[in-house]
Amino acid sequence: MRQSSAQFTIEGIVIEPHVLDIDMPAHSSEEASFAVTNVGTGDVKILSVSVLPQAAYSEIKTDIDVSQVAETLSSQESRQLSLTFQVGDFVGEAQFTLTVTFDTVPPGNDPDGYEATASVKLICQPAEPILEIQPSAIDVGIMPGFSVDTAITLVNTGYIGLTSLSLTDPVLPWIQLIRSSQTSLAREESTTAIVRINPPDQIETGVYSDYIIISHDQGQAILPITVEVTELAVADLAFHVLNDMGFTLSDAEIVLWLQESKYAESVGDSIVERSQNLTGVGDENGQVMFDAILAGTYTYEVSAPYHDGLIGTIVVEPGVSQDKDISLQFRPLRAVARTGFIEPSLAP
Known part of the structure; x- marks a missing residue:
């Protein structure tokens, strides 16, 4: 058997980050750093570095520092350049394109060289406190x-x-x-x-x-x-359970544990005992209701088939009906063999 091999030359410059959003106030300056990397297999020569606005922004000035960028980059070599934006009385979004023009060593077929670009978006806010x-x-x-x-x-x-x-x-x-x-x-x-x-x-x-x-x-x-x-030391609590796709979960189950209550002496022992541990199941609208429970701090645990569970804390106020929205993350089904048949699994 005869084997043959071939060598390929890859040329290219990569700018990272390739896309950059900068939040900044008006009447200020911001500096951004970029890595210029030769990802090719041969040397490249840097011809020019420029930044151009995509519209006329007279209130925004730019300055490029290329002092760390060598004229020639060997294969896999990376250098840093910095770009400074000086914003005057400008509020809104401004788009800029950073361009590095380069050529291969020896020069390639394109007399104008090749280009690598990065996109920069300034989001300029009013220079005021909020x-x-x-x-x-x-x-x-x-x-x-x-x-x-x-x-x-x-x-x-x-x-x-x-x-x-x-x-x-x-x-x-x-x-x-x-x-x-x-x-x-x-x-x-x-x-x-x-x-x-x-x-x-x-x-x-x-x-x-x-x-x-x-x-x-x-x-x-x-x-x-x-x-x-209020004279009432109890209140109603309603949970509405959805998943992260917006569907109601009628089969959700919620367990409540009473952590502490300053109102225990204001009600009968039966209410205190009942409120220690409660379980509710969702109706067709994803509602889980707990009626006349002791006011206090509760830990809740929410579960539903094929969804990630959720644990949280809620404070029930005396005499104040409360509604709590819950969102569970859906977990796709995965077939798992067990005792000769296939069943869904919650494992990722």
């Missing part, structure tokens, strides 16, 4: 004479810092704000405050509304507070 409040509203149920604390987190998700941060006191005398001493937030910085709700024993039951005004140097926001004062 105050995000978590949660965006406080809505609790509570019995007279009890106390509950709710933590609120303030996060600056904008591109510059904010100053003069202040929070007003609630109007109702039995709602207390425990402030942080922080009055400024840098970009991505956060602070926390506590809202303590403690209605007196003699208060009338009903729904009470209040608010906190949160101000800073660029504006203000309102955090609404709704409190349902």
Whole structure:
């Protein structure tokens, strides 16, 4: 048998990342680094490096640093280049193409050489702070004479810092704000405050509304507070179970375990005992209902055939009916031989 072999020459430059999105504020600069790699089998000569906008962006200037890029790259050699964007008064998206023109050594058939490109998209936001409040509203149920604390987190998700941060006191005398001493937030910085709700024993039951005004140097926001004062130490809890494709799971099963409750002495022993461990199965609409369970903190476990399970924690407020949406990830069926027949398996 006669064998023959042939050698092939592969030429090419690769730029990584090939696609890059940059989020940045207006009136700022951002530097991006790229690796230029000769993935071919022979040497290549770098002819030019350029960056061109896909539209006219007079407010955006670019600067390329190719000082680390050798004129000739040997096979598998990689060098770094940097590209700096200086953005003025521009808000929106801007597209650029980074191009490296090269030729083989010795030169190839194309007199203009060959090109490798990368795409860069700038997403320019206003240069201002953005105050995000978590949660965006406080809505609790509570019995007279009890106390509950709710933590609120303030996060600056904008591109510059904010100053003069202040929070007003609630109007109702039995709602207390425990402030942080922080009055400024840098970009991505956060602070926390506590809202303590403690209605007196003699208060009338009903729904009470209040608010906190949160101000800073660029504006203000309102955090609404709704409190349902009730004599009921129990509440209804409903789960709605879907999968990640949006289909309801009528065969879902949920198990609840009571972790702790400050209201156990306000109800009979039968309710406390029943609430320790509960199991519910979904109806045709994927609803799993738990009626008149003791208010407190529960751990729940959700399962359904051919889906990944889910474990979580939920707080049940006194006298406040709650709805909880659950999404389970579908696991495709896989045939597995067992005792002479084929059955579906949940294993990946």
